[in-house]
Amino acid sequence: MSLLGGIRPPIAVLSVLLLALAGITALTLGRAGQEAVPKAVKTSQQHFAEDGAIALRASIDESVTDLTRSAELFSAGDPVPADAVLDKIGSVYQKWMGTAVVEISSGKLLAARGENLPLTAIDRGGLADKDGLAPRMVRMENGETRLLSFALLTWKGQPQQLLVASSSLRFPGISLGKVRAIAVVDEGGDVLSTDGIPGPEQVDSDRERAEVKQADGQLKSFAATAAKKSRTHPIMAKEPGSGGFAGVSGSLTGDRYLGQRAVAGYANLAGSEPGESTAATRLGLSVVAMVPVAEDPTAKSDSAFGLFAAGALLLIGGLTVYLLVRTVQRPLIRLFLEGRRLTRGDLGRPVSVPRHGEAARIGAALERLRRQLTGEPAAPQERRGRRGGLGSRTLIAVCAVLLLAWSAPLLLLLNRAGDSVDVPQQMVSDQRERTNTLTDRVRRALNEGHADLTSVASLIGDRTEASDMTKVLESTLNQHTRYKSLYVLDADGKVLAKAGGDPRSPSGKGPSSQLIHVIDEGSKEPVIIGTAEMQGRQGAAVVGEFRIEFLNSLLKRPGLGEVRVVDTKHRVIGANTGYLEFEDLPGGRLEELAEKSAEKTGPDQSVTPRGVLYRDSGDLKIAAAAPFDGGGAARALGWTVVSWQPVAGLAIPEYTYQNRTVLAGMLGITAAAACLGWLHIVVVRPLRHLADQAEALADGDRRTVLYPRHHDEVGAVTRSLELIRQQLPTGTQRKRDGATAGLAGRN
Incomplete structure (x- = not known):
């Protein structure tokens, strides 16, 4: 028999998987209580x-x-x-x-x-x-x-x-x-x-x-x-x-x-x-x-559900394996032994015919073939095919339903985390504080960029040669990855020197009076421009265009969810995931949160970062918003960083319990589908085909050669039927034997 073929390996693997899943269920669901x-x-x-x-x-x-x-x-x-x-x-x-x-x-x-x-x-x-x-x-x-x-x-x-x-x-x-x-x-x-x-x-x-x-x-x-x-x-x-x-x-x-x-x-x-x-x-x-x-003083781990689910799986799994062994494995092995007995010439005993399904049909065909080999007349009660009872496909379907009855409730119904999930207040506070920290990081990065431009403008000083200015710009561009291009503009907007990409400032205009500003030129990304005036150069300035990838890279923080940088009109400037240029925030709640966080309150007219937990029909979400606060060139932008993430993705006990329950159900369905599918492909389909061939052989089809599909029990029965076919007389032989007998009688 082949290692992976035959009736025994799928049933044995299913038994091991169900036993292992029962242990995993008892341990994981038992330890998934509140911490x-x-x-x-x-x-x-x-x-x-x-x-x-x-x-x-x-x-x-x-x-x-x-x-x-x-x-x-x-x-x-x-x-x-x-x-x-x-x-x-x-x-x-x-x-x-x-x-x-x-x-x-x-x-x-x-x-x-x-x-x-x-x-x-x-x-x-x-x-x-x-x-x-x-x-x-x-x-x-x-x-x-x-x-x-x-x-x-x-x-x-x-x-x-x-x-x-x-x-x-x-x-x-x-x-x-x-x-x-x-x-x-x-x-x-x-x-x-x-x-x-x-x-x-x-x-x-x-x-x-x-x-x-x-x-x-x-x-x-x-x-x-x-x-x-x-x-x-x-x-x-x-x-x-x-x-x-x-x-x-x-x-x-x-x-x-x-x-x-x-x-x-x-x-x-x-x-x-x-x-x-x-x-x-x-x-x-x-x-x-x-x-x-x-x-949480009431936190405790309750293992009752895990033990109950594991016990139910052992009971259902045991019943499933028993049905497969009793109704599929044993009858097929019995056919294998009976077929081998007939091929050895032991025709004295009737074939032990199974009761149900394809095995019964093949067993009945073997008994008819035995009678044909011995020359006995067919029994009066013998019926073609013996199609009564449950077929192998039906039995496989019954086993699948049994395993699905255990897996489906775990996958779809039990231990669902609803609107009443207890979200720790610390999570909301952390979302707010981390968003505020990220806001300050973005503001400082832009301030640092403008300080670099100011330093370059100061160091260029009164240099008028384009080569000298270009050398300073290229040195700065090579040492800092935040810039896409650097250039020097005179008061009329003429480019005196440049390094990096082509300037994207509005043509024909002099340097902007804003230290940092954003322009929308209809491209795929916003253009962030910093300007530092050069003292004593009659309105000339050093201009730097920031790489939008540099801004987006600052927003990539594990555990913070989706992050957006929005302007005063709540249009998206940068994000840690894909976005469209100047698109709106997804949802009115986030826009309202960003607007409230930017409100100036108190005697010092300061802004305050905000964090909130949204509950909406089972969809819980933690969100936070923090506006630019502090000095520097970037403060005038008035940007706000908004972040949000679903609570379902956090390791909160209720969701952990739900996820482990769903995982147990998925593992149960996977084990059932894999092993029963394996059994259907390797055993049931060849067995149904063999039943048709055995009945055709018993009905007199002596010309169809029977080839085994696999080297397993079904293949062994097929080989036995082929040997029996070779021992049976063909129609030509029967006619020739009959003619020979007639001539002998006349003589």
């Missing part, structure tokens, strides 16, 4: 830490790039005094806490701005090494950690100078809410900076001091664990098939904090692509975000 802290909340804290890591990595890399590019542009021109260098840098960028210029050979401080820098910690002799200019962390006298960035100023005929800038390891624009804390952690697990936890001097009562001490201790405990886990390789740290964040991230659960359970997410600083190394990623830093989460 004290839902997995969705833990995953949300992980995504929050990833947002912090992305923002910190981008800030550090941007700072290093800006400092290096500024130094290169200064070095490309005539020598400039150290004070002038720092003044120009300070007028364009306000990101550094302190800057200084040091003569490398002597170590002399030539100029300084801002806070005093620990210049004695700089190894001037190692600056020529490959990593000599890599940023490094130093500890200040007040205990705070600073990140020092370096760049070289080189002019022909003058000693080399070192441009140094310091920045704090704090998160740019992270929205923490009221009770969240976030920290930067080094490779050893030491906390380098924290936000969200007040200092002991900022609280009054002893109870508050105790809470601050407890929070600080819990955060340090999370930091030590996160630093250890962050050293794991990203491939080993992630579940197979998971995507999104390119680095190592996860969630942690701690002790009770502020009367609630402390939950944290952690993520290391990783590049935007797997394996990518940047100045920030080489520092070995990690981010930990901690928040107290209310536990």
Whole structure:
């Protein structure tokens, strides 16, 4: 018999699959009860830490790039005094806490701005090494950690100078809410900076001091664990098939904090692509975000349904296998044995004929053939075909109905999550805060882009040669991927120099008075243009066109759902998924949410990000909107970031229970369809065809050769019938034997 053919393998595989499914059902549905802290909340804290890591990595890399590019542009021109260098840098960028210029050979401080820098910690002799200019962390006298960035100023005929800038390891624009804390952690697990936890001097009562001490201790405990886990390789740290964040991230659960359970997410600083190394990623830093989460005191795991469903499957599966064995397998094996007995010449005993279906028809045909071989007359009660009873196809259909009776309710009816799903408030808060953080990231990215344009305009200065201006523009374009094209326009709109793509500013017009604006030229994407005036050039300006892909790449955040950037008219400018240029938001509710978030309230006329949970006939959705808030050139745009995602996609207990129930039903239907379909193709169809051939042979068809389709029980019965056919006399032989007998009688 073949390994995969025959009657036994499909039934055996079905038995094993049903037994395994019963065990899976008992375990998974039994463990799918409510959790004290839902997995969705833990995953949300992980995504929050990833947002912090992305923002910190981008800030550090941007700072290093800006400092290096500024130094290169200064070095490309005539020598400039150290004070002038720092003044120009300070007028364009306000990101550094302190800057200084040091003569490398002597170590002399030539100029300084801002806070005093620990210049004695700089190894001037190692600056020529490959990593000599890599940023490094130093500890200040007040205990705070600073990140020092370096760049070289080189002019022909003058000693080399070192441009140094310091920045704090704090998160740019992270929205923490009221009770969240976030920290930067080094490779050893030491906390380098924290936000969200007040200092002991900022609280009054002893109870508050105790809470601050407890929070600080819990955060340090999370930091030590996160630093250890962050050293794991990203491939080993992630579940197979998971995507999104390119680095190592996860969630942690701690002790009770502020009367609630402390939950944290952690993520290391990783590049935007797997394996990518940047100045920030080489520092070995990690981010930990901690928040107290209310536990559900009624949460418990109920295994009754899982055990009941598993028991029902065992009962139905046992009945199904019994029917298949009793009505299909045993009769076919009996036919196989009877056919082999007849081919060996044992014709003395009548054939044991099964009761039902095709096996009964074949058995009756074998009995008729046995009588023909022995010369016995046909029995009076013998009927052609014995078609009474259930056929094999009917039995397969009955087994399918039995298994479907167990699978269909699980797939379609039981454990449905309705409108009453308990969505943790923390999920709504996280959606709001993460959207606000993303809004600030987009605003800062545009501000950084305009600051670069201002820096380029300042460095071009009074250069009038197109080749000199083009060289500066190309250098900037190569170092920053945010621009599609850079060019210099005079007051009449004439292009004096350009780099990258063709200018798309309105032809015949001078530079725009708006620092950043959007034009709609009927193309497939909006055109975002930044303009920086060149001082002393009679209205000339440096213009940069931002790549829309750069804006859309900022919006790709795991666990945030669909994200749209809309203008003041709620028209879509950018998105993390496909969209049409200047299309409206999908649905009036989202437009209303965006409009309310942009309303100025309070005495300071500030805007407030909003988060809301929509319930609409079982379709639950978390949405949030956050408008641009803060300074910079991008604030005048008035854009709003809107995000939303269905609650059904979150790991909330009710949906987890529903999904596991549906999965059990799908597995049951799949197992039934696979095994019963296998049985029908391999056994039932050949058996029906063989029954017709056996009856035709018993009715006198001696010319049709019987070929076995498979090397299994049905094939063995077919071979037996073929051997019997060869033993039966043909019509010509019968006539010849009759004529011979007549001549013998006359003689």
